[in-house]
Amino acid sequence: MTSTDQQPFLSVRDLKVHFSTEDGIVKAVDGLSFDIARGQTLGIVGESGSGKSVTNLTILGLHDPARTRIDGEILLDGQELLTASERTLEKLRGNKMSMIFQDALASLSPYHTIGTQIAEVYRKHTGASKKEARARAIEMLTRVGIPQPDVRVDDYPHQFSGGMRQRAMIAMALVCDPELLIADEPTTALDVTVQAQIMDLLKDLQQEFGTAIIFITHDLGVIADIADDVLVMYGGRCVERGTKKQVLGNPQHPYTLGLLNSMPALDGPVDVPLSPIPGSPPSLLNPPTGCRFHPRCAFAEKVAGGKCSSAQPVLEVIDGRGSACHLETSQRDALFADYAATAGHN
Template sequence: MNNPFLSIRDLKVHFSTEDGVVKAVDGLSFDLAKGRTLGIVGESGSGKSVTNLAVLGLHDREHTALDGEILLDGKELLTATERELERLRGNKMSMIFQDALASLSPYHTIGAQIGETYRKHTGASRREARARAVDMLRRVGIPMPDVRVDDYPHQFSGGMRQRAMIAMALVCDPELLIADEPTTALDVTVQAQIMDLLKELQQEFGTAIVFITHDLGVIADIADDVLVMYGGRCVEQGSKKEVLRDPQHPYTLGLLGSMPSLHGPVDVPLSPIPGSPPSLLNPPSGCRFHPRCAFMEKVDGGRCTSLQPVLEVVDGRGTACHLAPGQRRELFADFATARAL
């Protein structure tokens, strides 16, 4: 990718605890260009949110070991000072959190909270900030924004609060937007509205978006590219079409097999992945997915249990698996590409 706006190289985020070191992210790399959306998918505890909190510089550095490289428009973030990060947060990069009600202050109006961000980064007056807040609420589809701007978070529905969060995140026209499962608590209709809104705003602002989710249906709707995380590492990456229609890692195959299809018979049983995600305090040796993998015995020499697979990336398509490409084609042949959304 030429001149990526966000570039992460060999990122490691390790937490010190009383029981030992938690390797929450353990060697992650990816690029993201302006105007594109990267969907990061994986089960809870795979390292999705931890990665993006590192981008924003929101980890407690006293108890967190950060290593690697995070470049935002050429600026290294891991070595940036807190003052430098404060200038970037909300301005050049911003985040939409999963729980809008918990993220908004119950003691201040929606307009005051949106306006505060705008004033901090632009030096605008209170009147200018209020006008900007009204404009942003209008742009995210909140009716009567000149009235609702003076309402408190509890006076908004869940979908409207999430729209207000999006307005706050975009008030300073950030070039990078991180959305951390922003539709998880919403019903399907509101989810679709929020997804359409993000796509419209991206077209308007040219924003680079990192969209974190465990829902492959959401990924199919909004992402251009997909990165699949498991146990703090990337196991597969590529374009949305490549990853969802032609999965190359057993974990990705398992995720797709555990979700209902919109095509074909409705009585096709789901195939959940057996077992549980690994402990990142004491992860399995070799491939971290091997205790749950249905194809481990197909690899010669016990490499799955002893040797960590390397993520091999060719033309943006990457897989970290000991199965040879020919083996994957043969073993995954029963996967019906038509069910891939």
């Protein structure tokens, strides 16, 4: 996803994350690779259970090692994370890399003030005094647009609105100026106005700090607003990747096409019916053979020899662009055009 002459800040190679359960092995992530450069935003999109959040919790080292088998390589600024000690990861978390969670109310302690929680992170990683940490907390609340930050710093989470709590979470995540920020659907529970404000805030702070951002979502509209590059996940694997313009403007995988056609178009006719993807996401305990999307794919029967159900498609990436699909390019373009016309989308 990055240019060949630029060393990626984060590099993930052939990542596999498998969980042991009473019912068997859950292959939550099954061979994922991507890069992200400093100051860039990578949008990871897919349905629930596609492996988005698991991937990023693995980057942070937040899985139970007793129940999790992890293979592959994760390099953060050249430092290997999968073999790093817990002590090393603790120093990196909140300092060099940080995360904004989806549910701010559940992530914040109800027993401590907002300022105390932000200041605690800052003191742990910098050794600052209580006075210095409080001043830093007020500074960060100011930066994320909290009104009267010198007063609100002493409020508890329940005294903040949903949008204000999310801003406080962003302040906490950025208090140590991390170089990598992982945002796990941070706007899902917010109304569209507050959502737009949070997106603008993240972009402004990225410009100020030069932070690399991984933005996890199931909403392609959000991806269109914030991402530079896009990675589409399905069933624990990457099925398509490229720049935002490439993936959203010219999808090459049937799953990506399905996601786009299930969204309403704000600038089109209001009477165009949506085209939801039939069926349900695959079980990661017993995933389908071949292409994991083939049971739901509108084009699987067009591929000769039943290849979609028998052979796993290879993700071939050239200059950051690629998709994992058995359809030939000319065949795909014709089928996708007919599908879009039938569905009523341009």
